[in-house]
Amino acid sequence: DAGVIQSPRHEVTEMGQEVTLRCKPISGHNSLFWYRQTMMRGLELLIYFNNNVPIDDSGMPEDRFSAKMPNASFSTLKIQPSEPRDSAVYFCASSPGLATGELFFGEGSRLTVL
Amino acid sequence: GENVEQHPSTLSVQEGDSAVIKCTYSDSASNYFPWYKQELGKGPQLIIDIRSNVGEKKDQRIAVTLNKTAKHFSLHITETQPEDSAVYFCAARGMDSSYKLIFGSGTRLLVRP
Numbered sequence: 508d509a510g511v512i513q514s515p516r517h518e519v520t521e522m523g524q525e526v527t528l529r530c531k532p533i534s535g536h537n538s539l540f541w542y543r544q545t546m547m548r549g550l551e552l553l554i555y556f557n558n559n560v561p562i563d564d565s566g567m568p569e570d571r572f573s574a575k576m577p578n579a580s581f582s583t584l585k586i587q588p589s590e591p592r593d594s595a596v597y598f599c600a601s602s603p604g605l606a607t608g609e610l611f612f613g614e615g616s617r618l619t620v621l
Numbered sequence: 622g623e624n625v626e627q628h629p630s631t632l633s634v635q636e637g638d639s640a641v642i643k644c645t646y647s648d649s650a651s652n653y654f655p656w657y658k659q660e661l662g663k664g665p666q667l668i669i670d671i672r673s674n675v676g677e678k679k680d681q682r683i684a685v686t687l688n689k690t691a692k693h694f695s696l697h698i699t700e701t702q703p704e705d706s707a708v709y710f711c712a713a714r715g716m717d718s719s720y721k722l723i724f725g726s727g728t729r730l731l732v733r734p
Contacts, residue, residue, distance in 0.1 A: 511664075540722075550665070550710065550724040563721065598664050605720040608653045612664030 509533075511613035513599050519619045525587040528616045531580055532601030540610060541574055541584050542598040550598075556582065557605055589620045623648040623715040627725030635733050640701055642728045644711035645693040653714040654687060654694045655722070660707045668709075669696070701732045 512531040520526055532539050540555040554564040556576045564574070571590070576582040586593055596617050600610040624647040634640050646654075652673040657665035671678045671685045671694065678685050682701075687694040698705055711725040 549726045552721055552723070555721075600664070608655065608670060608714065608722075609667050610665075610722060612657075612666065614662070614664050 511599055511601050511611055513597075513613035513616050515616055516614065517617045517619075519621065520589055521621050522590055523588045524620075525585065526589045526593075526618060526620075528584040528597050528599075528618070530582045530584075530599030530613060532582070532599070533611055534580065535603070536601035536611070537579075537604050538602040538607075539576060539582050540600045540602070541582070542600065542612075544596045544598060544615070545594075553584070562605075586618075589618075591620045594618055594620050623651060623713055623721065623723040625711060625713050625723050625725040627711050627728060629728060630726065631729045631731070633731045633733060634701055636701060636703060638701055640696075640698045640705070640730055640732075642696045642709055642711070642730075643693060644695070644713075644725050645691075646713040647692070648713070648715045649689075649692060651713045651715050653722075654685070655712050656683075656685060656696050657710045657712065657724075658707045659710065659727075665710055698730075701730075703732050703734050706730055706732045 514529045538557050541553040543551045553566045554574045559576045574584045596615040598615045600612040602610050627644045655670035658668045659665040669683050671687050682699045684697040708727045708729050710727050712722050714722050
């Protein structure tokens with residue numbers, strides 16, 4: 508299995524631009540999670556989906572952030588407009604199910620907003 | 622909600638020595654406690670986990686212990702090797718309906734050859 512696939516691996520953009528991060532979960536996994544990692548705040552859960560339905564988005568920092576999962580094999584995290592404080596590594600993870608526990612992480616998307 | 626504290630933030634050991642990382646959690650109803658290893662430039666990877674119905678679990682050189690009364694759990698790595706150098710995260714999952722996995726702040730382990 509290819510594992511969780513994220514793109515782009517690196518993104519450098521200017522403040523005010525729209526950023527879209529993409530994730531392909533492991534085939535057959537029903538749950539998908541978006542985390543953000545920074546030195547100051549560690550790994551923060553932003554939002555997660557179960558069977559393509561958003562379950563909890565209380566970790567999304569502001570209305571500038573939005574996430575979608577149009578089907579079982581694709582999810583996006585969008586930031587519009589981006590700000591320098593959004594600079595972080597964004598991880599997508601998938602799991603066979605919510606009760607299963609184990610998360611399988613992608614390699615992350617490193618975002619730099621100038 | 623759940624809160625997870627992890628110590629120490631950095632740990633340096635000599636190759637062959639043991640390393641211990643400790644975590645405490647706040648939600649007494651939490652029932653799942655995984656440990657993840659993150660190597661440079663990669664995503665975290667599960668190395669071992671424990672559920673609340675057991676007190677200890679071992680997998681080769683890695684062991685995890687859980688004390689539900691004190692609400693703390695620990696990772697033990699014996700006979701450390703340079704390839705064990707990485708950042709280790711503990712996590713806990715609360716028992717509310719959201720199934721959120723909350724991570725500790727991480728421990729950077731350096732194993733000196």
